Amino acid sequence: MADVKLLDNRWDEAHAATLDEPGRLLYRSNLLGADKRITNYGGGNTSAKVVHRDPLTGEDVTVLWVKGSGGDVGSMKRDGFATLYMDKLERLRSIYRGPDHEDEMVGYLPHCTFDLNPRAASIDTPLHAYLPYAHVDHMHPDAVIAIAATRNSKALTAEIFGDEIGWLPWRRPGFELGLMLSTFARDNPRAKGVVLESHGLFTWGDDARGCYETTLRIINKAIAYFAEKTAGRTVFGGAAVATLEPEARRAVAARLMSEIRARISAGERKLGHFDDQPAVLEFVGSADLRALAALGTSCPDHFLRTKIRPLVLDFDPATGDVEAVVAGLDAAIAAYRDDYRAYYERCRHADSPAVRDPNAVIYLVPGVGMLSFARDKATARIAGEFYVNAINVMRGASTVDTYVGLPEQEAFDIEYWLLEEAKLQRMPKPKSLAGRIAFVTGGAGGIGRAVAGKLLSEGACVVLADIDDAALETARADFAKGFGADVVRAVRLDVTDEAAVAAGFAATAVEFGGLDILVSNAGISSSAPIEETPLAMWDRNMDILAKGYFLVSREAFRLFRRQRLGGAVVFVASKNGLAASPNAAAYCTAKAAEIHLARCLALEGADAGIRVNVVNPDAVLRGSKIWTGEWREQRAAAYALAPDDLEEHYRKRSMLKRSVFPEDIAEAVYFLASDLSAKSTGNIVNVDAGNKESFTR
Template sequence: MSNSAQPRLANLWDDAKAAAMSEPERLVYRSNLLGSDKRVTNYGGGNTSSKIFEKDPLTGEEVEVLWVKGSGGDVGTIKLDGFATLYMDKLRALKGLYRGVEFEDEMVGYLPHATFNLNPRAASIDTPLHAYVPRPFVDHMHPDAIIAIAASKDSRALTKEIFGDEIGWLPWKKPGYELGLWLEKFCIENPQAKGVVLESHGLFTWGDTPKQCYEATIAIINKAIAWFEEKTAGKAIFGGEAVKALPAQERRAIAAKLMPLIRGFISEDSHKLGHFDDSPAVLEFVNSRNMRPLAALGTSCPDHFLRTKIRPLVIEFDPANPDVDAVVAKLADDVAAYRADYAAYYERCKHDNSPAIRDPNAVVYLMPGVGMFTFAKDKATARISGEFYVNAINVMRGASTVSEYQGLPEQEAFDIEYWLLEEAKLQRLPKPRSLAGHVALVTGGAGGIGKATAARLLREGACVVLADIDETALAAAHDELGAAFGKDFVRPVKLDVTKEDAVIAGFVETSVEFGGLDILVSNAGLASSAPIEETTLALWNKNMDILSTGYFLVSREAFRLFRAQKIGGNVVFVASKNGLAASPNAAAYCTAKAAEIHLARCLALEGAEAQIRVNVVNPDAVLRGSKIWAGEWLEQRASTYKTDKDGLEEMYRQRSMLKRSVFPEDIAEAIYFLASDMSAKSTGNIINVDAGNAQSFTR
């Protein structure tokens, strides 16, 4: 949706590939093709179905089965197990139980009784919309180009102008059983129609074959795109530009300053994660003359405002006179005003049986000259919420250029946001993992202990910034962990902990990528071994730079972020048994590690009043996967203890009281304990993970 030409949707259907598939497999294929382009539908949006004749597992007879996207699925990534399957004869029989629109929600409770073949996938509220369309293959998508028509004041007339009798139009109706009956009636009365535009909602299309259905969807969307290009050519978009965007680097610097503050204001009950978007589509909107009145109207498509709330919070800012401090000064009042406005909206619209008010904070924050911030319970949801608001921007662009954009009426929006069926879906969500909504930065993140720690935190739902000076190892660790836990949850940052500017830049990147920080694992390290008379000043300084100064620099930046957010924080130092127990021929290393431990004690004192906890894990002899053992250090320690490389690990194991080896995963477990609420009342503590060494007992 732009006044400049954009590529048409490609017809990706491959006859040869589809011919080799079963009918259910062709449904997956069709769905994935449609979901591969966000101009067709966004993540989790829309649904697809096929009516397929299959053998009944009890009677052996051929029966008609509706395969339809299950509740909560995503057409772009869905597999066979993402579809609900229901007997069509039982779905048709439901009509005899329907008591009218005021009782339509109760029909959802009957859907499990129509389940075919004991399929555990829950059927969605949109099931009747697909069941009652008298065509075997049905697509329901949310294309920006179609919703721009559907959200226009004169959407019915525009639909007729663009499509003639090819597709029809139905007025706004909340998704549910009644809308399914409306669609059936439309199809019966308009047997030649290929689809229908649903006001303020989206597009339904159908066909007699999967390919015909898919191609109808693509062709209709392309027709709308072409029409908008013609009608909007040369016209001022959103009333024209009111302000100029700041340079990209300045935009990110402002985002890094404001996002932790916003995050702190809205994370009192549960930690939120942020996403920053300064794409051309976003900047065009936030810099425009009509941004404020359009934003105030709220979004139109139900999928949009379920992800983004009814309207965004606009941060007043003049990029021509960029006074960020003034924004900071009134940010708390802006957030409080939004909460009060949302609470008033709830009070105006609530029913006697409405669920309790949910989080009243904004999801979307718009800032002229800078871009858009979105916040949610996890990074993927924050990113997807931003993508949905970009869809809303595209809709507003098209509708306001050719007509007058209109959001859903407030009461209609509320009735979907606080729909009891939507509440039931929310209640079925699994309990969040222990570090959900938390952000961790791990220095030395590409090494053995660092990578194992990152994996442990990721398993508990945290987002992790891997910081390391070794670019090759960093890229490999990022790829490995991103593949295992999802790309949304991991970010790499090249970081030399001894360079102040590099450390500051790393924390700026963390703030922009995730909105702030909750956990610092200071783990970057090296090891050296030399008798004191052979210890050069350069070797001494290198130990101090990395193990003392480096830990100071990253801790200082973490404390600054924690204090800005005002929601506490956790620092875990990875020190060493050598910080408590001296070792021969390692004066520089042991002294630096001792300084590290004492720094942690000092910081524990400073941070306690702000609920910033600082603790230490002391490993010993972690050989597996550790980069510090890959070079001279291993040879030097082997020489010190009169053994060879192969015998060193066994020597360490036998030296320990428990006679056991210590692995990176053991250290990661202790770090997770100290970073999580399991140790919520511990600060200034040391956990030795060394298989037992009496010299390093802390008391």
């Protein structure tokens, strides 16, 4: 395989000895799920049969602990396991009506629940229940699926593992497969596991450590086999095109991702992910790229995330003509949709769910890498990870034998399985900004952080842009901890640097696929009587507060127009843009320029659905960097106050006699950036606790 390093045995017996049996099961699960060569995110499952005291009878009973529906073995906690009475599971055999009725058995699983556990049991529960072993692992290792996805997988399994690991033909997960595994184990008592055709690996043991070590040993045997067989051999038919340099790859990705997003987001906004790791580059640059991609993926977990096959784009890295690809995107995407709908019509059943989104999830670009799109960033990233798993499978299988994708009808029956449809219908309603991408300048400051936090809490992905490296990294790390690393990125940005601004928006397109919201918030402060105002102070205000707002708006408009999805721009200006203040001519004038720029942009953007609005704060002292140091002292001096009295002065000055906080500004920004204000543009919202001098006229 591409990565020939064997899996390390990470079992710590001293730690394991401190755990109870379910604890050791969780420990084993997390160890296995930590390496994507063992199983992909959300894929595979683990189980243990544990003796517990029945809370009703007080008698000892055997309980199946098995990963619950929708969990991930690498990150799950103890509450991620379903628990079921084994004796009740055994009784299900007597009411099973055969393969044509196996889906109905899922409805009986809740009746087997032990101790009122709310975790739903998955469709794979029978695969664990009916194996006569205390501990069972079901993993999706690339190296083993590469065996399972070959034309001669049964013979290859015997060649590599002998009698230790058996082989079963493809069967959709469910009750029937559980019985097939049970029969195999009964008839092959010396076997330590089984390879499932086009699916994955089952291994088992009498204790948690032994089961874990068997799983690792079998996978390592497969890894070593492929390392030996592929050493020095041409894979994927050899290289057909050259790979571009990293910066050139990202430039192509930035251009293509916003264009693809424009074409696939009509019904639901999509978020993108770019991957150019070596395994991807080897595949997308190979002679066999199109032939293998057309065969589709093999493991059900792969194509449930990626669709059965990707869309390969016609890019020639030798010419670098990305505009030619853009010109052909409409036809390429339309052809993919037509092909997908035809696949649906060929394979559908009378009770099949309606056809779903016909757009590709995976886009392969020769010499550049892989683009993946989904309804949220994590799903887009994970889809890419799954396709990397598929690439690794194809690499091994096609080198030692003939790679075989799952038959089309079988793939359809998994993708449009009524049980999968029911799972989709149970998903929570998306948040108000789900699928939206926001760029927040001054994102590491008090108002910027509050705005970013509000947008993230409503489901947006956010790029924090700031010139303060330390504050920027702190903000990014804090948000990643609170909302997940997938949804936040940080870009060091001087808003007065034209090239840096363009690069910041290009990075946003690469990281997330495009842009929906610009919050222009970067700011400074200055105070001096006009006769004491140096030109440098005047120019600095104009550069950051006027030119900076112009540059980021211009770049956002360019991206919005390419996407053709509209857009929302919110300027965080100031009450001082409407109401003059003493000793602040440079600042007030620059803020007035921001407001008038917003009015101009509202006129220009309306035909493209781009809305531009303004929030005017006043006296937001808490957490604001501009209210530290000189500015605070200068504003206090302008009103003949002590600096510590300034906040109380502003509160009393307001009509509502209330202080204004960063979170108040964030609420107004959210309103203007969201669909709550879908019919508003060119407006100004003052968040100043009331100041008659700043009433709009």
